[in-house]
Amino acid sequence: MTLKFPIYMDNHATTPLDQRVLAAMLPYFTQDFGNAASRTHAYGWQAEAAVEDARETIADYIGAESGKEIVFTSGATESDNLAIKGVAEYYKGKGNHIITTTIEHKAVLDSCKRLEKEGYSVTYVNAGPDGLISPADIEKAITDKTILVSVMLANNEVGTIQPIAEIGAITRARGVLLHCDAVQGFGKTPFDVRAMNVDLASLTAHKVYGPKGVGALYVRRSKPRVRLVAQMDGGGHERGNRSGTLNVPGIVGFAKAVQIFKQEGVAEADRIRGLRDRLHGKISKELDAVFLNGHPEKRLPGNLNLSFSFVEGEGLMMAIKDVAVSSGSACTSASLEPSYVLRSMGLDEELAHSSIRFGLGRFNTEEEIDYVAELVIAKVKRLRELSPLYEMHQQGIDIKSIQWAAH
Amino acid sequence: MAYSEKLLDHYENPRNVGSLDKDDPSVGTGLVGAPACGDVMRLQIRVSPEGVIEDARFKTFGCGSAIASSSLATEWIKGKNIDEAATIKNSQIAEELSLPPVKIHCSVLAEDAIKSAIEDYKAKRAARAALNAELPLSSADEAALPASL
Numbered sequence: 413m414t415l416k417f418p419i420y421m422d423n424h425a426t427t428p429l430d431q432r433v434l435a436a437m438l439p440y441f442t443q444d445f446g447n448a449a450s451r452t453h454a455y456g457w458q459a460e461a462a463v464e465d466a467r468e469t470i471a472d473y474i475g476a477e478s479g480k481e482i483v484f485t486s487g488a489t490e491s492d493n494l495a496i497k498g499v500a501e502y503y504k505g506k507g508n509h510i511i512t513t514t515i516e517h518k519a520v521l522d523s524c525k526r527l528e529k530e531g532y533s534v535t536y537v538n539a540g541p542d543g544l545i546s547p548a549d550i551e552k553a554i555t556d557k558t559i560l561v562s563v564m565l566a567n568n569e570v571g572t573i574q575p576i577a578e579i580g581a582i583t584r585a586r587g588v589l590l591h592c593d594a595v596q597g598f599g600k601t602p603f604d605v606r607a608m609n610v611d612l613a614s615l616t617a618h619k620v621y622g623p624k625g626v627g628a629l630y631v632r633r634s635k636p637r638v639r640l641v642a643q644m645d646g647g648g649h650e651r652g653n654r655s656g657t658l659n660v661p662g663i664v665g666f667a668k669a670v671q672i673f674k675q676e677g678v679a680e681a682d683r684i685r686g687l688r689d690r691l692h693g694k695i696s697k698e699l700d701a702v703f704l705n706g707h708p709e710k711r712l713p714g715n716l717n718l719s720f721s722f723v724e725g726e727g728l729m730m731a732i733k734d735v736a737v738s739s740g741s742a743c744t745s746a747s748l749e750p751s752y753v754l755r756s757m758g759l760d761e762e763l764a765h766s767s768i769r770f771g772l773g774r775f776n777t778e779e780e781i782d783y784v785a786e787l788v789i790a791k792v793k794r795l796r797e798l799s800p801l802y803e804m805h806q807q808g809i810d811i812k813s814i815q816w817a818a819h
Numbered sequence: 820m821a822y823s824e825k826l827l828d829h830y831e832n833p834r835n836v837g838s839l840d841k842d843d844p845s846v847g848t849g850l851v852g853a854p855a856c857g858d859v860m861r862l863q864i865r866v867s868p869e870g871v872i873e874d875a876r877f878k879t880f881g882c883g884s885a886i887a888s889s890s891l892a893t894e895w896i897k898g899k900n901i902d903e904a905a906t907i908k909n910s911q912i913a914e915e916l917s918l919p920p921v922k923i924h925c926s927v928l929a930e931d932a933i934k935s936a937i938e939d940y941k942a943k944r945a946a947r948a949a950l951n952a953e954l955p956l957s958s959a960d961e962a963a964l965p966a967s968l
Contacts, residue, residue, distance in 0.1 A: 724857055726882035730822075730830060741857060741882070750857065761855035798836055798886060800861040800878040801854060816853030 418736045419780045423619075423714055423773030424568050424596060425738065429665070430621035430774070436668035437623065440661035448658045449649060459660045466667030473670045474594075474613065475604035476630055483650045484663055487627040488595045491614035492519035492562075494629055494654065495591045498640030499560050499612065500527050503589075507557035511535045511588075513545050514756035515567050519614075520593055524562075533557070539757050542707040543572030551582045560589045565597030565613075569740060569753040569769055570706030571715025573601050580609030589638060595619055599673040600681055600712050605630055611638050617662065621774060622669030626662030629653075684772050685713035687781050691770060692716055694785035699792055701805070705740075705754060705767055714772035719763040722802035723795045728768060731791035735784050740767035762801075762811070822883065823917035829887035834894045837876040839863040844947060847940025849932040858885045858925065862892060862932035864901075866940050872896050872904055877932070884922035888912050888929035901937050 420428070440462065448463045450456025467479030476482065485491045500510065512524055514536045524534045535553040539545055545563055554561075561583050566573045576592055583590040591612040594603055598613075599620045605613055616627040631653065632638045646655025673680075696702055701721035717740075720728060725741030740751030741764075749755075750764035759767075770784075796802040801811055822830075838861075841848045845865050852859040858881030865874040875893035879886045891912055896904040912918075912926035 722880060724881045724885070727830075727880075727886060730883040761857075765854070765857035798833060798878055799880045800850070800859055801880045803838065803878060811854055816855065816859075817851070 415780060415783055417734045419734060419776075419784060420736045421770045421772060421776065421780075421784065422736045422738055423776075424571075424712075424769065424771035426618050426624065427621045427773050428775060429623055430669060430672060432672060433622055433665045433668045437661040437665040440664050444660075446660070448660055449647065459658075462664050463658055463660060466663045469667040469674075470615070470628060470670050471630075473674055474598070474615070474630060475606045476632075477606070477634065480651070481630055481633050483629045483631055483653045484658055485627045485629055485654055486625055486656075486659070487618070488517075488593065488614045488616035489519040489627075490654075491616070491627050491629040492517065492591075492593055493523050494640065494643050495612040495614060495631075496520065496523040496560065496562060497527065497643055498653070499589055499591070499638070500532055501641035502639045503559040504532075507555075507559040508532045509535070509555055509557040510560045510562065511537060511550060511553045511558060512562040513537045513539060513564070515539045515543065515545075515569075515753045516562065516564055517568060517593055517595070520562055520564070539567075539572070539753075541758050542710075543567055543570040543705070543753075543757050544707055544710065545574050545579070547575055547578040547582055550579050551586075554582075554586050554588060558586075558588050560591060562591040562593065565592050565594040565603055566601060566712050567706070567753060568596045569751060570717045570757070571596075571712035572706045573597060573710045573712065576603075576610065577608040583611075584609040589636075596712060599670070599677055600714065605632070611636070617666035617669055620669045620673060623662050623665045626659050626666050628666070680774060681713040684774070684776070687776055687778065688714060688716050688770075688772050690778070691772070691781045691785050692718075694782070695788055698789040702792075703763060705757070705759065705763075716770040716772070718768055718770070719759070719766045720768065720792050721763060721766055722799045722805060723792055724765050725767055727795055728766075728788075728791060731795060732784075732787050734787065737771070738769050740769070741765045822919075825891075826884065826887045826916040826918070829890040829916070830883040833877075833886055833890040835874075835876050835890065835897070836878065838878065839865055839874065839876050844943055845940075847936040847938070847943065849935030849937075849939060851931045851935050852881070852885075852928050854880065857881060858928060860885065860889045860928050860932040862889060862929075862936045864896065864904075864936045864940060866901060870901050872899055872901060881925065881928075882922070884916070884918055884925040885928060887916055888918070888925045889932060891915060892929040892933055896933055901940065904933055905937050907933055 446455030446459035448459040467482045471479045537549045589611045592610045593614045611632045613630040618624040644655045703719045705717040725739030740754045754764040839846045847864045849862045860879045863876045864872045875897050877889040879889045909926040909930040
């Protein structure tokens with residue numbers, strides 16, 4: 413088999429649509445195009461039936477009690493906004509305090525920032541050096557004003573899987589709602605809203621080989637019944653939680669993607685973990701001063717986040733342009749700040765600038781892994797020959813002992 | 820981000836990579852930037868007694884634009900008088916490489932590296948001149964001075 417370039421290893425950003433998902437979606441664009449809210453004819457009924465089926469499939473996969481607990485949205489950003497702002501608004505009589513973490517996705521962090529401007533107070537819990545959130549830190553932050561805790565299932569940069577069940581036990585005991593942004597972990601690590609005492613969960617289709625533009629918010633309906641204030645006004649779709657005509661083909665595709673995970677997810681995770689470990693093994697064998705960011709075991713099977721000391725991340729990405737990856741380097745962001753996730757884990761700024769995230773997925777092959785490993789090794793070696801820091805390191809000069817002028 | 824062909828050429832085939840002996844009195848070294856900021860440039864020049872830059876070398880930790888900016892800087896200053904080299908502006912480097920706005924700081928760093936190397940050379944020369952003034956030496960003695968001075 414010949415390799416197809418660039419090799420896609422950025423599956424945390426998005427995933428290609430699985431052909432089986434596409435096949436399931438296609439009829440809903442042209443033949444079965446009805447509006448799921450149309451109650452007066454077969455087109456509408458058919459669309460509604462497809463949506464209800466999808467609800468049950470997704471609900472069942474995350475351990476929800478019923479499909480009624482699934483609110484379809486346009487994606488995870490909307491789900492996060494709806495969960496956080498919707499809960500905050502509904503429960504403001506009860507309290508005004510929210511707890512989240514410094515390593516959440518911007519959709520969570522910026523929703524919280526918005527609420528702070530509106531008078532809510534938010535505690536941002538820091539991750540440990542391995543990217544883990546300590547349940548004890550969450551518990552310590554809970555006050556009698558706390559209404560919601562929001563913690564992600566797995567981090568999008570370093571892949572660390574959070575102890576959601578332990579956090580859920582705490583929030584349940586303290587009578588606080590738990591929202592989990594499950595976007596990255598869903599399908600790749602066990603997730604069960606009932607077993608973990610999760611009250612709200614954000615999901616999206618395009619991270620699990622489904623289409624872009626469709627997501628869901630799980631909203632618990634019993635013990636406790638979670639209430640939201642809708643953030644989108646209109647026809648009162650989704651039990652009044654989210655107005656807007658349903659994206660029927662997208663929803664059908666989402667459910668098909670979930671069904672594939674239900675059948676193949678466990679075996680797939682094992683295979684991808686094997687590829688990830690192969691890539692890591694080859695790189696570590698040939699290069700010194702390479703550091704793994706995130707927890708060594710409690711991490712997503714497809715995630716390999718490495719810092720190549722003395723080499724800048726974007727410079728390296730340019731050298732390996734045959735591979736689609738991402739970096740925590742400042743140079744890849746408009747802000748010129750390195751990744752806030754890596755910094756909040758306490759990583760040295762130099763190492764944050766030197767990080768590359770490999771995100772492996774369903775369609776990566778062993779051949780690709782071997783090609784990428786060789787390429788990365790050769791290019792890191794070349795860039796280190798260009799690096800004054802590597803020369804200092806070889807001469808035994810401690811880079812931290814130098815007075816650098818910040819610029 | 821789409822980079823210019825010139826930039827990619829300098830990045831893929833960087834000119835004048837390497838080191839000069841920083842203890843050599845005819846060598847000036849500029850080390851600018853900071854690892855925490857994601858770019859560090861070291862630019863070195865060897866200057867003739869007439870003040871002409873005979874050789875230039877660099878090593879850079881940074882993104883592609885930073886590597887290309889320093890490579891171009893060494894190419895431009897070689898053969899120039901130090902006073903002439905000191906007039907190179909970051910805007911000229913940015914223009915030559917068509918740096919996108921977010922990468923302008925890379926060219927600023929390259930300009931700083933040139934200036935810093937020239938200043939280092941001048942400081943060495945001044946220190947040496949001061950030493951010579953204190954201990955008047957014949958030109959033959961001066962030629963015999965150890966390189967470490």
